[in-house]
Amino acid sequence: MAQQVRGVVARGKGAAVGIETIVVPDPGPGEAVVAVQACGVCHTDLHYREGGIGEDFPYLLGHEAAGVVESVGEGVTEVGPGDFVVLNWRAVCGDCRACRRGRPWYCFATHNAAQKMTLLDGTELSPALGIGAFADKTLVAAGQCTKVDPAASPAAAGLLGCGVMAGLGAAINTGNVGRGDSVAVIGCGGVGNAAVVGARLAGAARIIAVDVDDRKLATARKLGATHTVNSRGSEPVEAIRELTGGFGADVVIEAVGRPETYQQAFYARDLAGTVVLVGVPTPEMKLELPLLDVFGRGGALKSSWYGDCLPSRDFPMLIDLYLQGRLDLDAFVTETIELADVEQAFARMRDGDVLRSVVVL
Incomplete structure (x- = not known):
């Protein structure tokens, strides 16, 4: 059954973002619904808001995230409900010429969820980098979920999803x-x-x-x-x-x-x-x-x-280094904020006041 949750939406180029009710469908084949625990505020989200990446408004912003898998669709075996995951925006296909040559970090056919999240009136949302994680829950391709050690802080772990990994x-x-x-x-x-x-x-x-x-x-x-x-x-x-x-x-x-x-x-x-x-x-x-x-x-x-990364290889290894005290991911978390503070976080980021503001849900 589809769920209604809060999400940060950019309605138009340069317009201030706002919290709106979004509809998250049940996961279809190869998809997963993830309850987001933390999501970093990245320059890429601001680029989306400013129309610097595309004009497929409205955008559901947020992509640098960690959370817990709530449900999965048919055929999903790599993750299951209850798994703690870092979301990635390059779910490799396994079958393109790069993947067949043993270089999946160059995958030419990465994919996202087939279904769309929407506003209450049915308007389809474009999720930032195919994720859209400034929300209580989001729908992604199961391959965008990388299982890592749940002992890690979600605010720190989620940063591997984009900027820190890059x-x-x-x-x-x-x-x-x-x-x-x-x-x-x-x-x-x-x-x-x-x-x-x-x-x-x-x-x-x-x-x-x-x-x-x-x-x-x-x-x-x-x-x-x-x-x-x-x-x-x-x-x-x-x-x-x-x-x-x-x-x-x-x-x-x-x-x-x-x-x-x-x-x-x-x-x-x-x-x-x-x-x-x-x-x-x-x-x-x-x-x-x-x-x-x-x-x-x-x-x-x-x-x-994306740092030529292979999430399934790199994310668990880096989280292990973090838990061993050899990689200080916490140092990148300047502040933790709420969903309503994303617009102010953009301003702080532009002014160079933060490494990362992280939304904690």
């Missing part, structure tokens, strides 16, 4: 940071600081955090950065080279998503070094680089989508 994965999976490497991270918001943590976990010897905000740089220091550069007062390429013996970093992670910071990343890496773009650019942005420099510097220019 940053950690950019360092560990995409950048292949190794022991003794030098790493620079440009942009130290939630994703960038997660990349700092990932570099530390991977054993990097030197981790250089770059930002224009001293508050974010102080947080980066706490999370494992060995050096910080405020690029308002220092030229970042020169500073990174100076801190790496004049050579540049082995891996540079660009967590801003702008042409000018990408160029900084390109020139701040060592010869044959790696650039990882994890910051999300907007559609109109263009990049110009001398092709001879691309050829002559060698190395690799990579993009990291």
Whole structure:
């Protein structure tokens, strides 16, 4: 029987979000209904509200979430009622050319729930990243549920669902940071600081955090950065080279998503070094680089989508590290809020006051 629950809905481009009653259908084949316990406020949700991702309003926002499976549909075997799960927005198909080649983190046919959640009048909602977790309950594809140890705090665990996994994965999976490497991270918001943590976990010897905000740089220091550069007062390429013996970093992670910071990343890496773009650019942005420099510097220019993660592999492992005290996910939770506070959380995020506001239900 369909259920009526509260959800945070964006009705139109740039309009303030509000709490509305949404209708969650019973799960169909391959689907699950999850009772949401916590959901982080991510920049992607703000992009949806601002029309930066699409115009399929109204949107049911929220996607960085953890909760408990309430019910499952026909054919679902990987999770069941009562399981504590982190939601992910890349349910792999298992059958596309990437999956068949043993690279499911590149899956080209990820999927969401087939049914739609709606408003009371029947208007279909577009769930953010196929999840829509600023709600008491949400309907997702069962493959979007990754079972993890229930001893983990929902507020911390849910952050693996997007931003923290994106940053950690950019360092560990995409950048292949190794022991003794030098790493620079440009942009130290939630994703960038997660990349700092990932570099530390991977054993990097030197981790250089770059930002224009001293508050974010102080947080980066706490999370494992060995050096910080405020690029308002220092030229970042020169500073990174100076801190790496004049050579540049082995891996540079660009967590801003702008042409000018990408160029900084390109020139701040060592010869044959790696650039990882994890910051999300907007559609109109263009990049110009001398092709001879691309050829002559060698190395690799990579993009990291969701940290090249495989949720079934990475989420349980990272939760285990968290429970062992080796991965401080709690450090990313700046504040816990209620559903009614999401609009104010967007403002705090824009002002750089938080790593993450987390809605706790």
